[in-house]
Every structure is written in C-alpha cells, then in structure tokens.
Amino acid sequence: MRTGVIKADTIDVAVERILLELGKDTTRSRENSIYFDGWDGLGASAVLQSVAKRLGASNEQSMRPAELQFEKIIHIDCSKWESRRAMQREIAEQxxxxxWVMEMLDKQDEEDDFNGLDQGSRTEIAQVVREIxxxxxxxxxxxxxxxxSSEEIDIFDFGLSLDRYANSKILWTFQGRFRIAPxxxxxxxxxxxxxxILSASSGERDPREHWFYLVREEAAQVAFNKHGHCIIDPGIATNCVLYALILSWFGLRINDYDWANHSSNYWVCDGVIALTDIDKAWQVGNVLQHEVPLLHINTRLNKDESAVMASYHPARSAELMPYWTTTTTSTFGFVVSPCGVIPNxxxxxxxxxxVLKLSRCAFSFSSPPFLYCQGLRFLWLDHCQDLPTRSTTDHHHTEADKEDELDSNTTSLWECFRSLWVLDLRCTDCDWILSARMMDLMTQLRELNVMGAENLDMSHLRGRMRNIRKLRVTKSTCFFSNHVFSEMESMELLVFSGNYLEQHMLSLSVSASNSRLKAVIVDGCDGLKVVTFRGCKELENLFIKG
Structure with missing residues (x-):
C-alpha cells in the first residue's frame, strides 16, 4: 500500500493532482484503488465531485488525455448512506x-417494504450483480x-471488477461531506x-482561512441538487454547518443536542436561517437536516476522544466564535450550576x-426563569424539577391554589409561550406546562416532543394545536380521548412509541381532519388495541409494531 500527501490550497489544485494519479498506467502494478482523505477528512467529497465533473459524460472522451479515456465513468454519491441495495440501484442507473433490471429492484424493494425489512439491511440482488x-x-x-457508510465496500461484490490489464480504477472517500472524524x-x-491512500495539506494559506474555505466548498455541494439547480443559498448552508460545529464543540461531553430531530429547529429558532417567509425557512432547514451527515454523529465523546477532536474541525470552528456572538444574546455557551438551582x-x-435548554435543573414551575424571554422560540426541559416556593410548601396550599397561581400570571408573565415554535419535555412534570391554560397561549407551536412523562393527560391537546407539524409522545404513561388528534389540521408527523396506556385507552384514531399527515410511527404501546387512519390521503410512511 502506498501513501502520499498532496500539497494543495484549493479544490482545483487537488483535482489536478488526483487526475495525474488516475492517469497512471497500472497494468504492471496494483494501484487501481485510490482512497482520498481530503484535508483531515474535510473537502474530500468536493474534490471527488469536481473530478467527476471534469471527466463526466458531458466531456467528449476523445478530448481527454489518452491516459484518462475511460469508457465508462460511474459516479456514485452515497454520502447519505441508505443501503447496499440503494448503491446497487445507483450503479444500475449510471x-x-x-x-427489467430496474423492475427487479423495484419489486424486491416492494417485498421488503411489505415484510418490514429496514433500509439498512437491504443487500445486493445476485441477478443484478451479474448484469453489471x-x-x-x-x-x-x-x-x-x-x-x-462506516465500512469499506468491495465493489467486486456489486459486479465491478477492477481488471488490472484493462486499467480500470476506483477513486473513493469515506462518509461523505462534512466529516469531522479525523x-x-x-x-x-x-x-x-x-x-x-492520499491526503491533502495546505501550503502558505492561513490555516483558519483555508478551513473556512473548505467548509464553504462542501456547503456549496449541499446547495445544489444533482441536476445542478440551486435549491439553498450557499451562504445559509455554510452558516448552518458552522453553527452545528460550534455547538458540538462547546457542548462536547456535556450536552446532547439530538441533532437528528432538532437540527432544523436550532437553525430556524436561533435565526441562522433568517427568511421572511417562515414556512420557507423551515423547508430549507428540513432539507439541510437530511443533507448534512455530521449532525448524526454522536459528539458526546469520552476523554480520550475529545482530546483527539480538540485539534480538528469542531475546535477549529470555535475559533470563529465572534461570528456568532450576536445571534441571540451577548454570551454563547454553557453555564453549569453546581447545585442545579436556577433563580427565577x-x-x-x-x-x-x-433557544434555551435546561437540563437537570430545579426552578419554580409557577415562576420559571424563562418568563422574561419574550423572543423564545425553542424550549427544552430535560429532567427538571419543581423548586418549592414558600407558598407551595405551606401544607394548606392545595392543587387548586397552584392552578390559581399559574392562572394569575397567564395574561402578563406567560407571554413568552406565545412566540414558542418548539417545545421538548423529557422526564419532567408536564402537567403545568401542558395545562389547558398554557396550551391556549401556544398558538404558534409547530413541534411538541414529550418523553418519560407520568400520568400525562393528553386531552388538553385537542383543539389547541392547529399549527402543530410534528408530535412525538414516547416512553410515557398517558391517557386521552379517542379523538385527541382531531383538529390538528397541519400535523405531518406523529410518533407514538413505547407508551403505557390506561386500561380503558384501547384505540388511537387519526382521521380525515389530519389531511396533511405524511408519516406515522406507532411502536410498543402497551394496552393499545386499535389504530385507525381513515381518510389520511397524504400518508406516505406508516410503521406499526406491537
């Protein structure tokens, strides 16, 4: 195995060096398979994309140098990994x-859908391998x-034989765009x-400037679809990636961001995607959420791993900190409270x-510290506890008195809930914040996630969440009326998994009133007997498991 380092400050220079490697005669040597690692992982995908463009079908084969006159160029962009089957389909299309080959792939996918085989477990079809x-x-x-993917792929398994005497070759890289594992x-x-194995290093260029250049180049790929049409402003894509890297670095070993569910929520709620058309902003965020693979990497690392990461991309992004200081507040980062008590x-x-996340904190639920946050868009409470006040510790203070105390503040202090777009409650008493009085204020709420709630009364949700897009209730003990989801006309995603239902709660009903519903996941709900989706004409993805 041969290793080498390419001296290059730009994508174009790296491409020229790669083309020289691809043009070498390997009929007498075994150097047909070339791995390119980019600059510590970053930029590799952009280089491969540019190589494909230079040698693509749009350029006449006869116009290339003799050493680069490949009869077939098969460009397989599986940066967003689905399965070996999906990769086989991409090869077949190329x-x-x-x-009949494509029909065979379609038929097998339909059978796997029916049998509940997940995408990641779908492998190659032998007949298609032979045809390739x-x-x-x-x-x-x-x-x-x-x-x-996270594993090396032998393309011979797909029917592509690197015949040394035919001088066929493969140029590949690992894990697609924005790879932060060095x-x-x-x-x-x-x-x-x-x-x-080839990697790249910069020459005279300022390291921070060069790193920022590579992020922009990678983001530009996300901004354009495979047909070359711009679907996202490249500047917005760049800012979103930088934001994610910065937060990952500052929260290293401390905070769980749940990027898989919340990345677009951070970008929109924190003003990184600042568009006048708020629905368009969410659309852009959702597209980026699926296009940026680094968001699905666990950044809660152990001590040794964090030491390694400190010299790489998240740490480098943190060097650009002043760029973000005015996003929402004058400070950015984490404040750790030794006793866990947050004054109001x-x-x-x-x-x-x-955006505000409070984790394992204690504060007064009747007068929480975020009441002053009139611009709050995203609130996440994780394992939070009520801090008893003098009035609540009085043994004469009844539950009705507590409700009156909340109600007395509704018209003035609780105005922060009117601007809320996303609410995430995990292992925190939900009764106070999901009461009818509070829900009446959350007219703009687009996403509600509840996990680990006890005796959750979901009846208050009915008729009060007309703007909701995503509703997730998981690992909770709950009860509700059969038509609790009615009047949620804008709901697109419903996740109801791992819950325990009261004995008389046997059915879950979604009706034609949920006309925009596209995806439903109902999994492992003890006590649930009947699930109906009558009239949901837009339903595309349905997963039900006992």
Whole structure:
C-alpha cells in the first residue's frame, strides 16, 4: 500500500493532482484503488465531485488525455448512506441497464417494504450483480464513490471488477461531506482492497482561512441538487454547518443536542436561517437536516476522544466564535450550576434569547426563569424539577391554589409561550406546562416532543394545536380521548412509541381532519388495541409494531 500527501490550497489544485494519479498506467502494478482523505477528512467529497465533473459524460472522451479515456465513468454519491441495495440501484442507473433490471429492484424493494425489512439491511440482488458484471467486463471504467457508510465496500461484490490489464480504477472517500472524524485513514490502512491512500495539506494559506474555505466548498455541494439547480443559498448552508460545529464543540461531553430531530429547529429558532417567509425557512432547514451527515454523529465523546477532536474541525470552528456572538444574546455557551438551582431572574435581560435548554435543573414551575424571554422560540426541559416556593410548601396550599397561581400570571408573565415554535419535555412534570391554560397561549407551536412523562393527560391537546407539524409522545404513561388528534389540521408527523396506556385507552384514531399527515410511527404501546387512519390521503410512511 502506498501513501502520499498532496500539497494543495484549493479544490482545483487537488483535482489536478488526483487526475495525474488516475492517469497512471497500472497494468504492471496494483494501484487501481485510490482512497482520498481530503484535508483531515474535510473537502474530500468536493474534490471527488469536481473530478467527476471534469471527466463526466458531458466531456467528449476523445478530448481527454489518452491516459484518462475511460469508457465508462460511474459516479456514485452515497454520502447519505441508505443501503447496499440503494448503491446497487445507483450503479444500475449510471450504466443505463435494461428496464427489467430496474423492475427487479423495484419489486424486491416492494417485498421488503411489505415484510418490514429496514433500509439498512437491504443487500445486493445476485441477478443484478451479474448484469453489471457483464455490462462492464472488457471495458475500462472509473468508479468515483462517496462512501457514506462506516465500512469499506468491495465493489467486486456489486459486479465491478477492477481488471488490472484493462486499467480500470476506483477513486473513493469515506462518509461523505462534512466529516469531522479525523482518523478514518487508520481503518483504511487495514484494507485489503485499497492500494493507494492520499491526503491533502495546505501550503502558505492561513490555516483558519483555508478551513473556512473548505467548509464553504462542501456547503456549496449541499446547495445544489444533482441536476445542478440551486435549491439553498450557499451562504445559509455554510452558516448552518458552522453553527452545528460550534455547538458540538462547546457542548462536547456535556450536552446532547439530538441533532437528528432538532437540527432544523436550532437553525430556524436561533435565526441562522433568517427568511421572511417562515414556512420557507423551515423547508430549507428540513432539507439541510437530511443533507448534512455530521449532525448524526454522536459528539458526546469520552476523554480520550475529545482530546483527539480538540485539534480538528469542531475546535477549529470555535475559533470563529465572534461570528456568532450576536445571534441571540451577548454570551454563547454553557453555564453549569453546581447545585442545579436556577433563580427565577436568571434570564431577566435575555429578551432576544431564541433557544434555551435546561437540563437537570430545579426552578419554580409557577415562576420559571424563562418568563422574561419574550423572543423564545425553542424550549427544552430535560429532567427538571419543581423548586418549592414558600407558598407551595405551606401544607394548606392545595392543587387548586397552584392552578390559581399559574392562572394569575397567564395574561402578563406567560407571554413568552406565545412566540414558542418548539417545545421538548423529557422526564419532567408536564402537567403545568401542558395545562389547558398554557396550551391556549401556544398558538404558534409547530413541534411538541414529550418523553418519560407520568400520568400525562393528553386531552388538553385537542383543539389547541392547529399549527402543530410534528408530535412525538414516547416512553410515557398517558391517557386521552379517542379523538385527541382531531383538529390538528397541519400535523405531518406523529410518533407514538413505547407508551403505557390506561386500561380503558384501547384505540388511537387519526382521521380525515389530519389531511396533511405524511408519516406515522406507532411502536410498543402497551394496552393499545386499535389504530385507525381513515381518510389520511397524504400518508406516505406508516410503521406499526406491537
């Protein structure tokens, strides 16, 4: 195995060096498989994309240098990894295989859908492998592979044989765009199928400026679809990636951001995606959430891992901290309270605060510290406890008195709930915040997540969540009326999993009033006997498991 370092400050310079490698005659050597790691992982995908563009079908084969006259160029962008089957389908499409091949792939996917086989477990179809092999044998081809999986792929398993005498080659990289793991080459060095490992290093360019340049180049790929049409402002894409990297670094080993569910919520609620059309802003956020794979990487690392990460991309993004200081408040980061008690005036001057997460904190539920946050868009309470006040510790203070205390503040102090877009409650008493009085204020709420609630009365939700888009209730003990979801006309996602229902709560009903509902997950709810979706014409994805 040969290793090498490319001296390059730009994507274009790296592309030229890669083309020289691809043009080498390997009929007498075994250097057909080339892995490119980019600059500590960053920029590799952008380089491969540019190589594919330079050698693509739009350029006449005869116009290329003789050493780069591949008969077939198979560009497989699996940065967003789905399955080996999906990769096989991409190869078949690139080779324009006969209709019966595509029909076979469709039929097998339909059978797997019916049998409940998840996407990640779907493997190659043997007959399609043979067809790919017969189509490519005795031809010189180049495979350019963005491998978004965590394992190396032997393309021979897909019918692509790197015949040394035909001088066919593969250029590949690991885990697609925005890769923040810097040590992927260690696993590639153990490979039996890779012959050359190349990486890149900058020359005279300022390291911070160069790092920012690479982030912009990677973000530009996300901004354009495969047809070359701009779907997202590249500047917005860049800012969203920087924001995610910065938060990941500051929260290293401390905070769980739940990027998989909340990335678009952070971007929109914290003003990173600042568009006048708020629905458009959410659309942009949702697209980016699926396009940026780094958000699905667990950034809660152990001590040794965090030491390694400190010298790489999250730490480098933190060097750009001043760029973000005015997003919501004058400070950015985490404040750790040794005793866990949050005084009710903590955020008295945080009127512009857009996102707030309180984890394992104690505060007065009747006068919480975020009441002063009139611009609050995203509130996350995780394992929080009520801090008894003098009045609540009085043994004569009844539950009715507590409700009156909340009610007395409704018209003035609780105005912060009117601006709320996202509410996430985990292992926290929900009765006070999901009461009818509070829900009546949350007219703009778009997403509600409840996890680990006890004796959750969901009846208050009926008729009060007309703007809700996503509703998740998981791992909770709850009860509700059969038509609790009625009048949620805007709901697109419903997740109801791992819950325990009261004995008389046997059915879950979603009706035609939920006309925008697209995805439903009902899994492992003890006591649930009947689930109905009558009239849900937009339903695309349904997962039900006992």
């Amino acid at each position: 080779l324009n295989l006969p209709n 092999y017969q189509t490519t044998q005795n031809h010189r081809f180049l495979v350019i592979l963005h491998n978004g 040590k992927m080459t260690d696993s590639v060095k153990k490979s039996r199928t890779t012959d050359v 005036n903590t955020f008295r001057h945080s009127h512009r605060l857009g």
